[in-house]
Amino acid sequence: MIEVEQLTKRYGPTTAVRDLSFTVRPGHVTGFLGPNGAGKTTTLRMLLGLVEPSAGTAAISGHSFRRHPRGLRHVGALLDAHDVHGGRSARAHLHALARSNRIPRARVDEVLAEVGLTEAAARRRVGSFSLGMKQRLGIAAALLGDPPVLMFDEPLNGLDPEGVLWVRGLFRRLAHEGRTVFVSSHLMSEMENTADELIVIGRGELIAAESLAAFAARGTAPTVTVRSPQAGALAAVLESEGAVVAPYDEETLKVDGVSAVRVGELAHEHRCLLWELTTQVASLETAFMELTADSVEYAAGETR
Amino acid sequence: MTTLALPASRFTDLLAAEWIKLRSLRSTYWAFGCGALAVVGFNANAARADYVNYPHYGGPIRDDFVYWALRDAFTEGSAMILVLVCASIGAITIVGEYATGLVRTTFTAVPDRRALMAAKVVVLTAVMTLFGALLAAASYASTQAILDGRGLGVPISHPGAWRVVVASALLAPVCALVGMGLGAVIRHSATTMVLTTFVLLLLPSFVTDRYHWTASVRHAFPFNAWARIVDVGYGQSRYVLVPKYPATVAGGWVVFAVWAAVAAVVAVVVVDRRDV
Numbered sequence: 001m002i003e004v005e006q007l008t009k010r011y012g013p014t015t016a017v018r019d020l021s022f023t024v025r026p027g028h029v030t031g032f033l034g035p036n037g038a039g040k041t042t043t044l045r046m047l048l049g050l051v052e053p054s055a056g057t058a059a060i061s062g063h064s065f066r067r068h069p070r071g072l073r074h075v076g077a078l079l080d081a082h083d084v085h086g087g088r089s090a091r092a093h094l095h096a097l098a099r100s101n102r103i104p105r106a107r108v109d110e111v112l113a114e115v116g117l118t119e120a121a122a123r124r125r126v127g128s129f130s131l132g133m134k135q136r137l138g139i140a141a142a143l144l145g146d147p148p149v150l151m152f153d154e155p156l157n158g159l160d161p162e163g164v165l166w167v168r169g170l171f172r173r174l175a176h177e178g179r180t181v182f183v184s185s186h187l188m189s190e191m192e193n194t195a196d197e198l199i200v201i202g203r204g205e206l207i208a209a210e211s212l213a214a215f216a217a218r219g220t221a222p223t224v225t226v227r228s229p230q231a232g233a234l235a236a237v238l239e240s241e242g243a244v245v246a247p248y249d250e251e252t253l254k255v256d257g258v259s260a261v262r263v264g265e266l267a268h269e270h271r272c273l274l275w276e277l278t279t280q281v282a283s284l285e286t287a288f289m290e291l292t293a294d295s296v297e298y299a300a301g302e303t304r
Numbered sequence: 305m306t307t308l309a310l311p312a313s314r315f316t317d318l319l320a321a322e323w324i325k326l327r328s329l330r331s332t333y334w335a336f337g338c339g340a341l342a343v344v345g346f347n348a349n350a351a352r353a354d355y356v357n358y359p360h361y362g363g364p365i366r367d368d369f370v371y372w373a374l375r376d377a378f379t380e381g382s383a384m385i386l387v388l389v390c391a392s393i394g395a396i397t398i399v400g401e402y403a404t405g406l407v408r409t410t411f412t413a414v415p416d417r418r419a420l421m422a423a424k425v426v427v428l429t430a431v432m433t434l435f436g437a438l439l440a441a442a443s444y445a446s447t448q449a450i451l452d453g454r455g456l457g458v459p460i461s462h463p464g465a466w467r468v469v470v471a472s473a474l475l476a477p478v479c480a481l482v483g484m485g486l487g488a489v490i491r492h493s494a495t496t497m498v499l500t501t502f503v504l505l506l507l508p509s510f511v512t513d514r515y516h517w518t519a520s521v522r523h524a525f526p527f528n529a530w531a532r533i534v535d536v537g538y539g540q541s542r543y544v545l546v547p548k549y550p551a552t553v554a555g556g557w558v559v560f561a562v563w564a565a566v567a568a569v570v571a572v573v574v575v576d577r578r579d580v
Contacts, residue, residue: 048412051579069313069416077412083405085329092328097413100321100420102311141409 001026001180002047002149007056009042009204016042017204020056024182024199026148029175031195031212032184035292039204040184041079044153048077060149072101072145078152081134086127090117090137093126098144111140116166131158139167149180156190168194188288202292218287224255224263227276234272241266251275318414318423326397326427335396336435339389343382344442351376351447358454364543371537373458374465376447378440378472383530384505386439390432390476391500394483395493397428398571402491407580421488421572428484429477429564436476440469464536467553471533471560478526478564479504485567488574519549529559 002024009017017039024030034040045051047058049066057064060075068074084093094108112122115136121129126137135158142150152171156164171194175181185191191198191212198215200208208215228234231253235245243258255263260279267274326332354376358369365372401407414420444465448457458465483500490496508525512518522528532538533556539546 045408045579048408049415050408050411066415069419070317070413071415072413073310075412079408079412080405083407083409085325085400085404085406087329087331088325089328092324096321096324096328097409099324100318100410100414102314102317141413 001061002151002182003057003059003062004043004047005057005059007043007046007058008054009039009046009051010054015204017046017053020201020204020206022199022206022209024180025197026180027175027178028196029171029181029183029194030197030199031191032182032199032201033188033191033288034184034186034201034207036186037203038186038201038292040186040201041153042204043201044077044079044151044182044184047151048075048079050079070101072097072103072147074145074147074149076142076145076147076150078135078138078142078155080153081131081138081158084126084134084137086125088126089123090126090129090140091122093137094141094144097141101145103144107144107146111143114143115140132160132163135159136163139170147179149182150174151182151184153184154186155183156185156187188285192284200288200291202294207291212284216281216284216287218291221256222259223280224258224260225276225278225280226253226255226263226267226274227251228253228267228272228274230272233270234267237266237270237272238263313416315419315423318420319427322423322427326431329400331396332393335389335393339385340435340439340442342385343389343439344446346382346385347376347379347443348446348450350379350381351450355450355453355456358456368537368541368543369456370458370462371535371541373448373451373456374462374468374534374536376451377444377458377465377468378534380531382443383472383475383527386436386472386475387479387504387527388501390436390479391483391504392497394428394432394480395487395496395500396483397424397487398484398575399487399491399493399496402487402580403493411580417576418572421575424484425481425568425571428480429568432477432480433473436473437469439476440472443472444469467536468534471530471556474560475526475530478560481564481567481571482526485570488571513547513549516549519547519551523551523555524559526559526563529556532556 005021007017007020008015020043032040042051046053047060047065049064065071065075091108091112094111095105098105098108117133117136117140121133126134129137135155139152139155142152155167159167171181171183183194195212197211198208199206200215226234229251231247231251235247235253238245238253238255238258241258241262244256246254248254260277264274264277354372401410410420411417444460451457460466460469482504486500486503487496490499504527508522508527511522513522523532528551532551533553537544539550
């Protein structure tokens with residue numbers, strides 16, 4: 001369980017995070033979304049006690065994280081895959097982390113196997129790793145202490161398609177085991193197949209905190225695309241039914257305000273031949289862009 | 305979900321982890337290896353030069369040659385190299401974490417930053433003291449063995465000889481801690497190195513010992529403190545003048561202790577307080 005209350009962080013005149021409150025529950029994968037510079041990383045750093053909040057509180061399992069003498073058994077975190085020393089081998093890096101938290105050495109080999117880093121890779125210096133391999137190493141470090149709460153900042157960056165699939169499966173499994181899984185991203189499309197719950201922020205402020213389904217419903221209503229040789233006649237019929245019709249080309253119409261079923265019925269009644277009839281659901285990406293566009297424009301100082 | 309039972313958090317775990325970090329970097333071995341070769345090599349070469357030139361030395365040098373032999377045991381040039389190497393290693397132990405971003409991973413694993421920094425201080429002090437002791441002992445043994453070729457080697461039992469070995473050995477941890485303290489404050493590799501070199505090596509020679517207060521400042525630098533402690537013939541030679549405001553051996557030890565302690569406290573406190 002992660003609880004953030006009225007969290008604020010100011011750097012001089014700029015406010016990175018403003019009065020942010022949300023709760024992340026165990027048993028779900030919760031996506032943490034926002035455009036670049038929205039304050040996601042700053043929030044995660046405040047949760048981990050790396051950055052001191054200007055105001056408000058950030059608690060993990062009811063406690064401020066910095067109160068724990070050792071952290072790995074409480075929270076596993078991957079903030080930035082580059083936060084390692086390039087001169088050490090992957091195994092030495094994990095071994096030092098494990099040792100500091102009194103985690104048995106055998107656990108290092110377990111997590112290395114779990115993230116798919118081979119024996120040869122584990123012996124190599126991290127500096128020679130690709131970003132994808134570094135992400136796997138960072139995930140391995142987060143798993144070391146078998147923690148009830150896990151946080152990942154942009155974990156999919158640099159992973160190949162197989163890696164992305166694996167990470168999604170891993171997150172779902174961790175959540176299924178009853179853990180709290182909090183994953184940040186600036187790409188909605190990444191969350192679409194990963195998260196069940198969403199926290200969306202823009203310019204340091206909360207925009208939405210709800211399930212993925214509820215968030216998707218905020219988007220624009222479905223649009224129906226119709227292709228017909230009698231597009232002109234059909235457009236007139238649809239408009240008389242109260243639909244908003246936008247001609248796309250001579251044969252294609254984009255129709256808002258009526259369902260595909262109703263378009264089919266009307267075409268049948270008025271003996272219009274149909275070549276194509278499809279419904280386009282607004283993607284989460286669109287919903288996300290529409291919502292965050294407001295916060296970006298507001299911050300840019302434009303009057304609306 | 306199965307969660308591992310929470311064991312007690314022990315300081316020794318942090319010591320072990322810091323030790324793993326230190327020995328798992330290739331650069332550590334290079335720094336220690338090259339540093340050791342240079343320091344012992346330069347000292348041995350000074351002894352060799354005196355060995356070769358001895359027949360040409362006049363009375364005053366021959367009268368005081370015990371002091372010359374003890375100076376060869378750890379020369380000023382070697383001490384400067386030792387200062388550079390140790391301060392760099394000390395600085396790297398903390399700057400290396402900040403520069404790579406590893407520090408965030410480290411603090412996520414160990415939120416108790418004071419304990420973590422204390423562990424760094426202890427491991428660095430122990431390793432550097434051992435390193436300094438090895439170099440000082442090797443230098444003493446090799447230089448006096450070379451001079452023994454003419455029967456001029458000074459036994460370690462000679463009054464004041466132990467001071468040369470102990471002060472040279474301790475110069476290593478003192479400078480390493482100063483490097484770490486400055487590194488913790490500055491957090492950038494290049495700036496830390498420049499400032500550390502400036503403070504430990506350049507600044508001491510800029511301060512004059514002409515006035516009482518500047519002489520006090522001058523004596524308060526670790527390098528000058530070292531030079532005073534190892535100068536066994538200080539005030540005893542008939543041919544060398546003593547400065548108007550002389551430094552003392554006891555004062556030198558105090559300077560070592562104060563610099564080491566202040567640097568260690570600064571490293572622990574500063575790192576604990578700042579955002580990363």
